[in-house]
Each structure stands twice: as C-alpha cells, then as structure tokens.
Amino acid sequence: MKLGLLLPPAPKPGDHKWKLSRQIGINHAVAKLAPELTGDDPIWNMDSLLRSKARFEAAGFTISALEGDQMDMNRIKLGLPGRDEDIARYCQMLENMGKAGIHLLCYNFMGAVGWFRTAVAVPVRGGAMASAFRLADAETGPLPEFGEVSAEKVWENWTYFMDRVLPVAEKAGVVMAAHPDDPPIPAVRGIGRIFNSPDGFRRARDYARSPSNKITFCQSNFMLMGEPIEPLIREFAPNIAFVHFRDIKGTAEDFIETFHDDGPHDMVELLRLYHEVGFDGLIRPDHVPNMEGEYAGSEGGALNLSTTVGYEIQGRLFAVGYIKGMAEALGIRME
C-alpha cells in the first residue's frame, strides 16, 4: 500500500506539517487545491495545477490523490442553473489531472454542507480534543438559500454529473472515488444525502461499472451505516480505490472520534483485511484528536485560529507510527 497524508497546499511559516511528514517517512501527499486554499487559479487551469505539483515535488512528495471539492460544486450537486459550465470545467480538471500524472480523485456529493460536526473539542484521552456529532445538537432546518432537496433529486444530479464526467475520467485515466456522506444521515440542513448507506454505494457501483467509478472507503463512516464493517470491506473490495483509516465510537446520530488505538474496532484486523482482499492502493490516517498546544486552552496558548480540527500534526505523527508498526508486523509493505 501507499501511506499518505492530507497536507495543506503549501506550508505556512511555523507550520511544520510538510517537513514533519517527510521526517516520519511519508512520500505520498493528498491535496486539496481549491483556489481559496492555494491563492492560485482553480486547477482547470493547467498551469495552476502544475505549480502546485511542482511545489509538492520540490519538498519530496508525490501528489497521489486530490481530495475534496477542488472548485465550487454546489451547482452540480444541487442541480442549479450553471451546472453545465461547471461540469465542463470539471472535465477540464480531470484531463489536467491525467496529464499531470495525478490519477486519483476523492470526491463527495454532500451538497452545501460538507463534513459536519456539532462539537470540535470534546475531551478524550489525556485531555486531547476530539470532534463529535450529536443529531440533537444539529440545526436541522433547511438552508434558506437552497430549501429542501430530496435524496432522489440528488441522485438525479449525481447521474447527470457522472454521465458527463465519467467518460472524461476514463479517458484521462483518473479514478473518481466517492466519499461517504459524513455523517451518514438522511439529510443535512434540508439537503438529502445519497452516500449514507451500503445500498447507496451499491446503487452507485451498479449504475456505472467503470474503472473510474470507485469508492473512498472512509471506514468510520461505513462503521456508522449499521452493517458489520468486515463484510462491507469484502463486498466492496473491487471498488475500493482509497482508504481513510480512522476509528469512531457511537452511532451515526451520536458519535465521537477517537485516537486510532483507542476506539472500539479492531484496527489490526481491518488493516489485515484490506491487504487480504487485495487492496494495494493509497491509505491515509484520518481525523485525529487535537493534542496539547493545538486547541484552545492548551497550556501557554490562546486559541490558535489557524488550528485545523482533526488534521493537526501531533496526532498524525502518532497515527502514522501506529499504522507503520501494524503494517510491518502484518508483513504489509507501505511505500
């Protein structure tokens, strides 16, 4: 397997994520290159994509996947006027990715609201701060600007989108790996969700049996879908293009994220199983608690507004060590 980390598109002064990642032996970067993060053009502009690629390469990384919305996808996801122009740009982006040698794209189809938590600093082991979700604490009314959008309408939008982008992705050699809805609940702020159940993924898989229509197996979301996780890994094995390795306690309606070694699931068995079913692609640890110095109230620190929830570095140093240790003991080569 290839062990990667989601990294910011460029290191800021004092942000050591890039250098620390190289020091723990990470060669594969996962990047979100949206203009609001890069300060550059969207990557349907090839020059912009190549500038980002060169920056990562100069630091020793291969960009092995892009992840998240690389451009505003709301018109596409919600089926709003203008989506055809956006889809044309999306196709250009896929072509650019292929030419740039970036062959994996983790996308999601969560409209308007992306991954969603109702708390970002719940104390866990030793006072580290984890993110959590409780449906009872969530604002559930529809968003004023979008109103209610049924899941079937979102399915229509997805098929409309895939009919147009999938042939381009195939030709470009780019694998589109759908990420589950996070959390996998029926709707968020009035907008229906479609990748919130194994059946949703079955439907998407069966819609287009294409080498470019694949899955990001974000395992905690699959854990929350109400079916045992191991059979799901076996069932979806041919379609898994990317693994997000994490653990979680609770249900889709009430959960807290845990350190990788501190959750209820058998992480050794899961890693072994990915290997057993033949998965040899990209895996990355996901969503670690923020540790001392990385959250409001840490000793010696006011809230650092640049802190990212779930993606700070100290927990990931630990998580990468943990995954490397398991992999070595299981005889799984991590490159």
Place this chain on the structure above:
Amino acid sequence: MKLGLLLPPAPKPGDHKWKLSRQIGINHAVAKLAPELTGDDPIWNMDSLLRSKARFEAAGFTISALEGDQMDMNRIKLGLPGRDEDIARYCQMLENMGKAGIHLLCYNFMGAVGWFRTAVAVPVRGGAMASAFRLADAETGPLPEFGEVSAEKVWENWTYFMDRVLPVAEKAGVVMAAHPDDPPIPAVRGIGRIFNSPDGFRRARDYARSPSNKITFCQSNFMLMGEPIEPLIREFAPNIAFVHFRDIKGTAEDFIETFHDDGPHDMVELLRLYHEVGFDGLIRPDHVPNMEGEYAGSEGGALNLSTTVGYEIQGRLFAVGYIKGMAEALGIRME
C-alpha cells in the same frame, strides 16, 4: 508489557511532554530525580522522593522506574575517598524507593562521562537530526582530574559497590538493572568500561545471582557489541528487567542513531522475541531523532537551548505509535 517514557521530573511552561504522553496513552513514567533536575533534595531524602512521586501521580503517571544517576556516583564508580558515605546514601535511596513502591532502578557504571556522542545533529530522513558517534572524532586522552582507570579497577569498584547495595536492594524489593556502556567501547577519556560486551554482562550476572542483579537491555548497545542480537535476548532473558527499544546503524566505533522504523534491524522480530522469551516488564522507546522545530536551524526557530537531544517529543509520539501498532498486531498487551 508496560510501555513507558522517560520524562522530565516536572513539566516546564511550554514543554508539553507530560500532557502529550498521557494523550498517546502512556501510563508509566521513567524518571531521573537527581537534584540538579528536580531542584529538590537528593532522593535519599524520603520527603523529596515522595514529592516527586506525588507530582507524577497527580498528572496520571505511575513512576515505574528510576533511571540514570540519581546522585553523584563518581566516587563510587571510580573508587575514590568518600565512596562509603555515598554508598550509605545510595542504600538509603534504595530503601526509600522500596517504601515508595518504585521497584526498578536502571543504573549505569560509566565513570565520569555518561552516554557519549561526537555529533548531535546529523541529518537523517527528511532532515531530522540524529545523534552519532565516531571514535576518530572523540577526545580520547584521560580526563585530567581522574587520569587512567583500568577496566579491572572499575570491576573492583563495581563488586565493592554491589556487595554493599545488593542486600539492601533485595530487602527493599528494588531491582537494579545495569545499563550497557554507551557506546560499548573499551574506555572513554581514560576510564575503562565494563558493560561493553556480552561477557561483561555474563560476568556481572554470574557474580551475584540475585533477583535484584538484573539488566537493562538497551538493545542498540547490545547490537554494537559484535554478537547477533537475537541469541543475546534469549540468553539474557531471565535477567532482563527493562528494555530500551531503539535502532542504530554502524559499529561501536562509528554509528548513527535512526528512527525506529528506519534502521537496519527487524524491530517486529525483536519485540516478538522479548514476548516469546517471557519478558513482561517495562519497555520504553529510546533516542529518537530531533524533528522540525526541535533543532537549531529549524524553520522559524533559533536554537532552543532547552532542546534535549534524543528525547524530544515529536519523534517519541511517532515511536510510541509504532510500538503500539506492532504490539497490537503481535497480540502483545501493552498496559
């Protein structure tokens, strides 16, 4: 096994080693409580020892071992006038440890110069900085204040010491676990070394077959002694009371320390072997490279004079994750 970390006797503002260690699930602390570090009395004063113990306990740690010279031991190690007074204090310390419930003491018999490196910032993976030793770069002449001391004289000093402290340690229920000379070379600055070979440890073991006469298996030092490491683990298994888990490249005369996953030895096999031979005691990662932000020349930082070589925290977050991952995959319980 019990997984521990060597921690400073108290956290300083901005030094997050204690809190981060708890957050990665460390329950067992290894401490050096020498007065120059605690600012308190030596621990032959029971109140001083109890103050330190209470401080660790309030933060959630059990002190599971003391390590290093807890008082000036040069008169003992070099056989100088005054050693009997020092040995009397040492005996008092052993009694105090037993009463305080601290039953493991990692001691060494390196006179005048302790663990010794000729470089502390050799770039390794990703520009992390490791410590290294090259005999050719070491000052080899005897120290003016001590002159030459033969290894046989050091043996005499050790037996003189052990004859007096071992019965006290036994009665107090304290295990004295001898640490190898680091590096294991014949002499440093004119002072002979005795724990620099398997034969040295055999001689010490055979001198007193006591439950309190044991070994700290600092594995990289044993790797440098010129015999294969696995048979040494098997041979010394009944005597190993404490494991220092580390890796190293080179020879006793020219080596560099590595990240735990980046050295030449099979760390999975070593951990598995400790378990197989029945070792169920304390293990700690040792000597990690200093990572970005922890060495002179790190981005955004002048030399932080409080930086400790080999014992900074980021590399240990990674190392503890690595050990935990291996242990879980091997079915070894780490408490």
